[in-house]
Amino acid sequence: MEQGDSRGEVVQLVENEDYYLDHGLMVLTARYHLRRGYCCEQGCRHCPYGDLARRNAEAETNEPTD
DSSP states (O other): OEEEOTTSOEEEOOBTTTEEEETTEEEEOHHHHHHHTSOOSSOOTTOTTHHHHHHHHHHHHHSOOO
């Protein structure tokens, strides 16, 4: 399986190292996220950037609305 990285280059994903299948859905591993190099802020199960994503989500919910 192939996926683009942060530089736009195509990289080969390795099953059970970069991802695994859970009930037919692809779950990306922490190894994949670290290789990608940034948080996508989608709440990924194995996100090594969890504190960053959590802080951003909290900041969005605490913003005043017009």
